[in-house]
Amino acid sequence: GENVEQHPSTLSVQEGDSAVIKCTYSDSASNYFPWYKQELGKRPQLIIDIRSNVGEKKDQRIAVTLNKTAKHFSLHITETQPEDSAVYFCAASRNGGSQGNLIFGKGTKLSVKP
């Protein structure tokens, strides 16, 4: 069935370093790829998203790249700060349909050490 694989499951970096999280998806009809951040005990919140007609999108210290041919997309966080510590989830839209009908990856726990 449809699947989103996310790696790594845990990531530890020093403050100021960059962090990269990678996802692959199986549904070739997927056309919307959001990233959500979930701080401990909090609700997930959208941090950035990308649509299939775009290869890269950037918002300050975060960027997302999409390779539709290879069916993979990545989140890049530069100049990491302790407040970036959280669980990050990638997702892909299901069957090319509703953007809210998402298949989520299993998450990456990012720890940024001061």
Add this chain to the structure above:
Amino acid sequence: DADVTQTPRNRITKTGKRIMLECSQTKGHDRMYWYRQDPGLGLRLIYYSFDVKDINKGEISDGYSVSRQAQAKFSLSLESAIPNQTALYFCATSDGGRGNTGELFFGEGSRLTVL
């Protein structure tokens, strides 16, 4: 602030009991969703609704039912709870109209424990 509110926030129940989780929103969104979160498994879609008369199954709908009582209210029921339904449940909304960016707005979550 417009928000998504879930009740109860925490619930402990016994196997076989009927449980209802409720969600209400003041965002004016037409689309509502129920997701389940388990440690190490991410978020999985249970049911979603685009309108009061529209109900759709997600990837893990077995053992659950939903009711969209009004545009602002979407409830999730477990008719006969079992221990593997122990999880954190999130309600979410999105704007299907002109303001549609695809963003999901999550509630604070309802932690359910089935003994």
